[in-house]
Amino acid sequence: MEKVVIIGTGCAGLTAAIYTARANLTPLVLTGVMPGGLLTTTSTVENFPGFPEGIDGYELMTRMQAQAERFGARVQFASVESVHLDEKPIRLVIDGQSITTQTLIIATGAGHRHLDVPGEHELEKKGVTYCATCDGALPPFRNQPLVVVGGGDSACEEATYLTRFASKVYLVHRRDSLRASRIMAERTLANPKIEPVWDSVVTEVLDVAAGKVTGVRLRNLKTGTESVLPCAGLFVAVGHVPNTQLFKGVLDMDENGYLRPTEGTAMNVPGVFTAGDCADHVYRQAITAAGMGCSAAIDAERHLAGLQQ
Ligand code: NAP
Numbered sequence: 001m002e003k004v005v006i007i008g009t010g011c012a013g014l015t016a017a018i019y020t021a022r023a024n025l026t027p028l029v030l031t032g033v034m035p036g037g038l039l040t041t042t043s044t045v046e047n048f049p050g051f052p053e054g055i056d057g058y059e060l061m062t063r064m065q066a067q068a069e070r071f072g073a074r075v076q077f078a079s080v081e082s083v084h085l086d087e088k089p090i091r092l093v094i095d096g097q098s099i100t101t102q103t104l105i106i107a108t109g110a111g112h113r114h115l116d117v118p119g120e121h122e123l124e125k126k127g128v129t130y131c132a133t134c135d136g137a138l139p140p141f142r143n144q145p146l147v148v149v150g151g152g153d154s155a156c157e158e159a160t161y162l163t164r165f166a167s168k169v170y171l172v173h174r175r176d177s178l179r180a181s182r183i184m185a186e187r188t189l190a191n192p193k194i195e196p197v198w199d200s201v202v203t204e205v206l207d208v209a210a211g212k213v214t215g216v217r218l219r220n221l222k223t224g225t226e227s228v229l230p231c232a233g234l235f236v237a238v239g240h241v242p243n244t245q246l247f248k249g250v251l252d253m254d255e256n257g258y259l260r261p262t263e264g265t266a267m268n269v270p271g272v273f274t275a276g277d278c279a280d281h282v283y284r285q286a287i288t289a290a291g292m293g294c295s296a297a298i299d300a301e302r303h304l305a306g307l308q309q
Contacts, residue, residue, distance in 0.1 A: 003025045003102050006027050006188075008032055008108045009075060010036065010276055012289040012296070013029060013109075015070050020073070025304070038240075039057040039286055040061050042157065057162075059182060080093070083247065090103075103300040103303055103304060104138055104272050105265075107289075109242075110243060123205050128205055129234070131235075132157075132235050136162050145167055145169075146170070147172055147234050148169060150174070152179045154239075156171075156185060158235050166193065168193055171193075172202060173197070174221060203217045204216070216231060243278055244258070
């Protein structure tokens with residue numbers, strides 16, 4: 001039986017791994033389908049303390065994993081199929097095999113939100129993408145007009161990054177001001193290759209029949225006017241949805257699916273703790289996820305100490 005199993009290897013999961021490993025609890029850390037989490041898909045992280053020149057997101061996560069492994073964490077590439085929180089010890093089924101654990105730290109993060117408009121799903125990976133740093137440099141996008149949807153930090157970051165490759169980047173946002181932090185918003189709007197398209201939403205991605213993105217249909221929410229904006233790629237950056245489907249009906253969560261701890265990081269099932277974006281719809285920063293991961297590790301450690309008394 002394991003003492004600690006951690007689901008997720010983003011900032012929250014790996015920080016929990018560093019702390020529980022240093023407490024000699026040899027945590028088993030399960031990567032899920034995206035080892036390193038969403039930060040691996042970002043470019044330079046400029047706001048993680050300790051890196052005044054910034055650090056590549058992938059490198060930051062690789063370093064965190066190495067730090068956890070140095071103290072005895074075991075990182076396993078695996079997806080959790082089911083979790084049986086009503087059993088004691090807690091049982092998880094991973095790639096067809098059962099494992100049991102005294103404590104569980106859920107740090108499953110969040111995935112990209114979709115627009116849910118016609119053509120989006122059909123043209124995914126054929127010009128529709130959710131990650132500029134992953135796909136922006138691909139040949140179909142070079143020297144072509146591209147569209148980014150969203151008004152947050154992610155959309156600004158994606159739009160700015162894409163200016164390296166695109167002939168022009170249209171930033172389509174449903175309001176007339178950006179949600180992004182001031183520094184990101186100002187940098188984005190000052191970029192001569194980026195043109196904002198305010199008060200507008202994408203209603204359809206064209207052209208499914210052609211098997212590639214040739215444009216997007218837009219609707220201006222203030223005037224109701226419809227138009228077609230030709231482009232070779234659509235980069236969707238409209239936020240995230242928490243990866244908590246496994247725990248529906250068992251663990252407390254809000255109406256959007258974010259886990260809701262009862263006290264500190266402790267969930268409503270004893271021995272279960274949570275950290276990071278799966279439980280935080282407010283701050284959602286690398287450093288806040290890391291901080292929650294630390295708290296969850298300390299809470300799990302105290303819970304284990306309590307079991308021994
Ligand atoms: P976000 O802040 O939630 O922004 C999502 C954006 O998408 C908002 O502008 C929202 O519009 C728009 N949106 C949501 N649903 C939409 C829909 N169905 N159709 C059209 N537009 C839609 O998400 P995020 O930009 O991914 O950022 C998430 C968190 O990560 C934030 O806390 C952010 O600060 C952080 N982050 C930080 C950095 C950095 O510091 N380098 C980089 C990336 C992300 P409204 O504004 O109208 O709501």
